[in-house]
Each structure stands twice: as C-alpha cells, then as structure tokens.
Amino acid sequence: MCGRFAFYSPHEAVVRLFGVAASPEVEPRWNIAPTQHVATVREAGGPRSLAMLHWGLVPSWAKERSIGARMINARAETLAEKPSFRSAYQRRRCLVLADGWYEWQRAGAVKQPWYMSFDDGQPFGMAGLWERWRDPASGEPLESCCIVTTTPAPAVAHVHDRMPVIVPAAAYTEWLDPRNGDTDRLTRLLGPCGLPGLAARPVSRRVNDARNQGADLVEPVGTTAPAP
Secondary structure, eight states: OOOOEEEOOOHHHHHHHHOOSSOOOOOOEEEEOTTSEEEEEEOSSSSOEEEEEEESOOOTTOSOGGGGGGOSEEEGGGTTTOHHHHHHHHHOEEEEEESEEEEEEEETTEEEEEEEEETTOOOEEEEEEEEEEEOTTTOOEEEEEEEEEEOOOTTTTTTOSOEEOEEOGGGHHHHHOTTOOOHHHHGGGGSOOOOTTEEEEEBOGGGGSTTOOSGGGGSBOSOOOOOO
C-alpha cells in the first residue's frame, strides 16, 4: 500500500513536467498522511490543471465522508470491478504528485521506515482516481482521491509487497483524458514501475509521526540494503 508520501518539488518543476499552464504554489511537505489534501493533476471539463484533493476517496453515493479513511488506496487488479472505484476508473483519473513514498519494514521489535524515490530527484505522478461528493446533511461539497497500487518493482520488492502505480510521462495524456473510457487498454499502465533509477533507502523513524516535517525525513540513515 501507500500510506505516506512526500512532495516538495518547486512550482517550476510541476509546470514543466506535468504540463499545467498555470498552477498555484504548493507548500512543500515531507510527510503527507491520509485525510490531508494532496496535490493532483487532472482534466476536469477543461485544460489540465492542479487541484488539491482530500486523500481518501469518498464515492458519490456514500452517506458519510468517513468512508474515505478506508479508501486511501485502490488495488489495480480490481479497479474495473469494485463499485467504489469502477466509475472513477472510467471517467475520473488523476496524477497524485510525489517525490517519493514511504513503506515500513519490521526489524525486530521496531518498524523501520524506507523512502522510495528516483535517483535523479525528479517528481513523478502516481496513478490516482478522484470523485465528487456532497454531504447529504449540510450540502457541503468534497473532492477526494485515492492512489492506485500494484505489485512492486524489483528495486523495492524487498521492502513491501505493494507500491503505487507510477504513470510514465509519455502516458499522462492517455491516463488523464476523461473521454478515454477504454479501461482494458489502460490496464497495461497499471503494472509495477519499469522506469530506471528507482531505489529504496532506510530513513529516520521520525517519519512515523505524521506531525513531523522537514527535508531530514528523506535523508538515508545507516546503510542502504541492496535489492535482492
């Protein structure tokens, strides 16, 4: 799964890499947790744009927004089948922007956090789905999202048995186009990352507390174990 990640790249990188003509500045964060708002790129009835969405997908038919806390991730293998994700997979796909993500591995009595990122330091787009929901009691609207996960790439498989789907830049247009409902074809994008330079590094256990922030959270500690 993906339950914590970081996004701290500058505004210029977002414009250049994700093709958004104009976007608001996004506060750099090194420890993003579920139910917080996350930076996404989508096409929602207009040109590609950046939107801040609640992390934890709340389907349009949900009675309460609290259901989103249980739907921060969606398994790639069942997107087309699950009622919670099926409609969004067909029409409302997005990229959740990240510089890297965290996973935890048990080491004796403690869980050691690892940070997965690319050696070149470039941000990337994790495959996401988004939804619009309106609170039936207050009428307050909410736009939310989840991250699609898949089997891990060899470079990170020694840490965890799942990873986010990372959409290659060449496929951004295909993934984001809301008119593209060919989910059979989109399925080919949902495998483990084949891009070079992905690595896993052990980091400080300070990341365990979502209140902690700062660039030191992504700095490696100890010796990075080689991938098997």
